[in-house]
Amino acid sequence: MNTPHSDARLPHSDARPPHSDARPPHSDARPPHSDARPPRWAESILRVLLNPHDRETVSGDLLEEYRDTIVPTRGRAADLWYIRQVAWYLLRASWMWGTLMGAALVLRYLLDTLVPAADYRMRATVLSWTILAACMLTGFVTAWRTRSMRAGVLASTTAATIAAIVSIVGAAMMLAVWHDAVTLEEWRRSGGLGEAFIDVPLELIALGITLGIPGAALGKGVTRRVTLSG
Amino acid sequence: MECAYNVGTMAEVLGTFEQAVLLEVLRLRDEAYGRAILKAVQERLERELAAGAVHATLERLEGKGLLASRLGPGTDIRAGRARRFYRLQPAGVRALNDARRTFNNIWRGVKWPVMARESL
Numbered sequence: 001m002n003t004p005h006s007d008a009r010l011p012h013s014d015a016r017p018p019h020s021d022a023r024p025p026h027s028d029a030r031p032p033h034s035d036a037r038p039p040r041w042a043e044s045i046l047r048v049l050l051n052p053h054d055r056e057t058v059s060g061d062l063l064e065e066y067r068d069t070i071v072p073t074r075g076r077a078a079d080l081w082y083i084r085q086v087a088w089y090l091l092r093a094s095w096m097w098g099t100l101m102g103a104a105l106v107l108r109y110l111l112d113t114l115v116p117a118a119d120y121r122m123r124a125t126v127l128s129w130t131i132l133a134a135c136m137l138t139g140f141v142t143a144w145r146t147r148s149m150r151a152g153v154l155a156s157t158t159a160a161t162i163a164a165i166v167s168i169v170g171a172a173m174m175l176a177v178w179h180d181a182v183t184l185e186e187w188r189r190s191g192g193l194g195e196a197f198i199d200v201p202l203e204l205i206a207l208g209i210t211l212g213i214p215g216a217a218l219g220k221g222v223t224r225r226v227t228l229s230g
Numbered sequence: 231m232e233c234a235y236n237v238g239t240m241a242e243v244l245g246t247f248e249q250a251v252l253l254e255v256l257r258l259r260d261e262a263y264g265r266a267i268l269k270a271v272q273e274r275l276e277r278e279l280a281a282g283a284v285h286a287t288l289e290r291l292e293g294k295g296l297l298a299s300r301l302g303p304g305t306d307i308r309a310g311r312a313r314r315f316y317r318l319q320p321a322g323v324r325a326l327n328d329a330r331r332t333f334n335n336i337w338r339g340v341k342w343p344v345m346a347r348e349s350l
Contacts, residue, residue, distance in 0.1 A: 034306060034307050054285065054289070054314070056304075056311045056312045057263075057264060057301070057311065057312055057313060057314040058264060058281075058285050059311060060264075060265075060304055060308035060309065060311025060312065060313065061263070061264035061265040061268065061281060061285070061308070061313075062265075062281055063307075063308050063309055063311065064265050064305070064307050064308040065265050065268065065269075065281065067307050067308075068307055069269070084280070085280060085281050085282060088280040088281075088282040088283070089282050092282060092286070
């Protein structure tokens with residue numbers, strides 16, 4: 001494939017375009033990495049996460065940087081670079097909600113440890129609704145912004161995964177500080193270690209997927225309605 | 231886009247990274263599109279940046295009315311995907327001038343580089 005770039009880049013020519021330093025000095029007329037492709041799955045995720053206004057331009061910028069700079073300088077590690085860029089967009093859509101849910105869980109563990117209650121139903125109810133709302137909102141906001149249901153579900157699932165990691169780390173840190181017999185008994189009464197380290201994280205991820213779907217559907221529905229009425 | 235930006239509060243709003251992005255748009259002139267801005271800001275700040283950080287900043291600055299954008303043709307190396315070219319708006323120029331004035335005011339009377347003894 002002959003490209004506009006290749007026409008301008010004659011072998012041994014002094015008139016080299018900007019950013020051409022990374023290329024081999026004796027490259028032929030064709031840019032050596034012009035056909036290199038980042039992982040297709042990563043590219044698909046990126047395009048889903050971008051709003052329609054930026055979908056072509058931003059994915060084009062990343063592809064150009066990948067082919068023109070990253071592949072020539074990093075070789076096989078170029079795919080990792082691309083995946084990191086995509087992860088940035090995914091985390092941008094989900095980290096805040098994920099941290100919020102994780103913080104709510106750690107707060108609940110903290111309360112259960114320091115202020116034991118006779119009945120944990122009230123705390124469980126508040127926590128459950130917080131997580132339900134956060135998962136749905138993540139799906140809603142992301143789908144509304146990107147006009148993509150898949151993006152909403154993906155962001156909601158990622159947020160729930162972040163929350164699961166935060167809750168596991170938080171619970172482990174608390175146990176490292178408070179691990180006397182009385183505290184462990186309180187943990188056992190409020191659900192036990194297995195619940196904190198296995199059940200809750202797994203349930204969170206399942207909730208992220210299942211609640212992300214209606215949230216995302218709602219977000220996309222609102223976008224469509226606004227577009228139609230506009 | 232109509233400028234609805236409050237120039238009076240510019241110095242508080244415009245961060246260092248935003249200034250770096252705006253200045254590269256200014257320097258690149260007609261070649262200021264996403265990837266070129268990313269490379270220029272990376273070189274200027276001497277560190278690798280997430281492309282998303284630059285794109286998000288460009289989007290935010292455009293939303294504030296400091297930048298305007300237009301679509302340009304794609305190239306083969308980017309699989310024909312369009313490029314978004316940015317240019318400074320009058321509000322962006324005012325924002326940069328205001329930020330520079332604030333910066334100068336903050337540093338007035340302080341010798342640079344600051345020595346440890348002076349900071350005590």
